Amino acid sequence: MGFASSDPGVRAPLAVKILVAGGFGVGKTTLVGSVSEVAPLRTEEYLTHASIGVDDLEGVSGKSTTTVALDFGRITINSELVLYLFGTPGQERFWFMWNDLVNGAMGAVVLVDTRRLEVSFASIDFFESRGIPFVVGVNCFHGVRDRTQEEIRRALDLDPQVPLVLCDARDRAAGRDVLLALIDHLMAAHARAAAHPVS
Amino acid sequence: MKHWTEGFDDDHADEPLVRPYTITGGRTTPERDDLTLITLVTVISEAPADNGPGLRRLQPEHRTILALCKQPLAVAEIASALNLPVSVTKILIGDLIEAGHVRSRPPLAFAQAGGLPGMSILEAVRDGLRKL
Numbered sequence: 001m002g003f004a005s006s007d008p009g010v011r012a013p014l015a016v017k018i019l020v021a022g023g024f025g026v027g028k029t030t031l032v033g034s035v036s037e038v039a040p041l042r043t044e045e046y047l048t049h050a051s052i053g054v055d056d057l058e059g060v061s062g063k064s065t066t067t068v069a070l071d072f073g074r075i076t077i078n079s080e081l082v083l084y085l086f087g088t089p090g091q092e093r094f095w096f097m098w099n100d101l102v103n104g105a106m107g108a109v110v111l112v113d114t115r116r117l118e119v120s121f122a123s124i125d126f127f128e129s130r131g132i133p134f135v136v137g138v139n140c141f142h143g144v145r146d147r148t149q150e151e152i153r154r155a156l157d158l159d160p161q162v163p164l165v166l167c168d169a170r171d172r173a174a175g176r177d178v179l180l181a182l183i184d185h186l187m188a189a190h191a192r193a194a195a196h197p198v199s
Numbered sequence: 200m201k202h203w204t205e206g207f208d209d210d211h212a213d214e215p216l217v218r219p220y221t222i223t224g225g226r227t228t229p230e231r232d233d234l235t236l237i238t239l240v241t242v243i244s245e246a247p248a249d250n251g252p253g254l255r256r257l258q259p260e261h262r263t264i265l266a267l268c269k270q271p272l273a274v275a276e277i278a279s280a281l282n283l284p285v286s287v288t289k290i291l292i293g294d295l296i297e298a299g300h301v302r303s304r305p306p307l308a309f310a311q312a313g314g315l316p317g318m319s320i321l322e323a324v325r326d327g328l329r330k331l
Contacts, residue, residue, distance in 0.1 A: 012241050014304070014307055015307075042279060082239075084273060100235070172331065180329070183321055183324055187322075
């Protein structure tokens, strides 16, 4: 297939990533865990690491610092391609990290909970404003489908081209299908770009 | 309204801030800015038994990275395995790149390809996901 490094010293696969976003408690880590080949991993970053000088550390031994946590998983596509899934921090206050997260992302899944649609508004705004392709996954883990897809679309003010998929983030097949919906969405965008080149 | 710390792991809240930056010799920012969360790191040489001249003394964490990266591993995975923040991990990986112990492979840069990954990549991901 030809994605592997051409450097004979390193046979490293090519890494790609998909972001899993949405508000607090919508099931981001659950989705990552249900499709990942490893239990979701957690990594941390300092909130203001760049501003902490070593001189400031004197006398603060034992004092904690604020970290922001990221949960992520991994799917080995084949020997030449590996897909990482990153759950994004739910709180807007941590979105300064998103440049790091967003760079190199193929696209995103925004999870919504129909009982609390508003907690995912900011994620949708973010990807729309950045022009990052995304699909919306309606997490029906509580078994309540109290709104029609049309009502959800209207409440989210969703562009008609953005796919909306019902899912149960705990279910591997359902999680996989949300990711496949994103890939189909990217392929459709690809076909449109090829048919109508911008420049 | 929820407090902003709610839901965050505070298992390590009592750990001092000093330790991670002791590992890096006091450096708080990576010298390299080309390492991303999914840059893949692979060992290309074994660590010398004793540190050679001109090499920054290897910390145990450096040696752990060398042991981990016999197979290609992403920066985020290394940080997770070391239980260290990403920025500290990047500094350590930068040391190993500089010393010639590891190589890094950056992820695909979609920004240079009109913002979309190539069709062949998309097809490969789709085929891989279908096997899940």
